[in-house]
Amino acid sequence: MSSINSAIAAYSNTARAATPQPEPMAPTASPFSAGPASFGELVQQGAETAYNTGLAAETMSRQAVNGKAELAEVVTAVANAEVTLQTVVSIRDRVVSAYQDIMRMPI
Numbered sequence: 001m002s003s004i005n006s007a008i009a010a011y012s013n014t015a016r017a018a019t020p021q022p023e024p025m026a027p028t029a030s031p032f033s034a035g036p037a038s039f040g041e042l043v044q045q046g047a048e049t050a051y052n053t054g055l056a057a058e059t060m061s062r063q064a065v066n067g068k069a070e071l072a073e074v075v076t077a078v079a080n081a082e083v084t085l086q087t088v089v090s091i092r093d094r095v096v097s098a099y100q101d102i103m104r105m106p107i
Contacts, residue, residue, distance in 0.1 A: 046091075050084045057081035 037045070060077035063069035 046088075050088050053084040054081045 057077040057080065060069050060074045064071070064074045
């Protein structure tokens with residue numbers, strides 16, 4: 001049994017060393033800031049939030065492999081990342097659809 005545990009530890013150490021750890025992106029503006037945000041800032045903030053949610057899920061999964069996280073925490077983080085990804089895909093589909101509608105308009 002101890003050889004299995006040491007093999008798991010060696011595998012996780014090798015995987016951790018081989019995979020560069022991405023750093024979370026710093027948010028540029030607070031959603032509660034005083035001035036109105038531009039569309040570009042809103043899109044950037046949404047992308048950063050989606051990235052950080054995915055990063056949190058990956059971090060939780062990595063901690064679970066190392067035995068440092070509870071299963072409920074991992075499931076919650078992965079579910080949040082899944083919902084975020086579905087939202088991003090839905091927004092992308094709406095933007096593409098709007099672009100196609102604009103391109104079909106007569107001049």
